[in-house]
Amino acid sequence: MSIQLITFDLDDTLWDTAPVIVSAEAVLREWLGEHAPNLGAVPVEHLWSIRERVLASEPGLKHRISALRRRVLFHALEEAGYAHGEASDLADKSFEVFLHARHQIDVFPEVEPILETLAKHYALGVVTNGNADVRRLGLADYFKFALCAEDIGIAKPDARLFHEALQRGGVSAEAAVHIGDHPGMTSPGRSRPVCERSGSTRPARSGKRSACRMPRFAVLTICPRCSPAGTASASFFRP
16 A cells, blocks of 8 residues: 655754743743743753652643643642742743744754645644644645644554544545654554664664554654664655
8 A cells, every 4th residue: 555644743843942931941041030030040940840849649640741831830830939820821922932942943944845746745733742733834735734742632652643644634644654853652562673764874773562452554663873864754854
């Protein structure tokens, strides 16, 4: 059966994520310093401690990273002395500041021309664990659907997320391929390495075996700086 659906990861697949997050964190801290001075320079370790407490009491937030970040900010602000209502308001506003900065992304220059070409021949979709929104990036028109883990509370490599993608794409697994940057996060129901599928020379890390297997769902794992020139996967990355 020929390929009809191609799904993409976003972070570190269509753009370099680390600089964006570092910048967004800096913007967030600057905003909090101006609008929530009582919070002060909160150690990262303290925020991680709050995060662990929140997840212990609300495990359902594990894959809802936006709600989790907002909740951590709320608790940090409340512990800094802000009243419940004010802490909630500051948490919401500060998260929106972070989210805006998080979308100041430089998409790899090859991405849009490739998506434009592929969209003429295949249905395209997004399957991501992150909270980047293709609508805010001007990329939504290329995709039939965008499936974010936090929207349904299931994250890769859980095969149920890929089953949902197949349903939204209206195809069987044999007619779909997923493109991502991390073998452990792009291998639904697999336990063997998949880097070789994209021609990578980097040793692959084995993904965990999922309880819900999806055989024959093709995976192309894009490995920056190691895919040979001329392959489809390499074209998404700068040299």
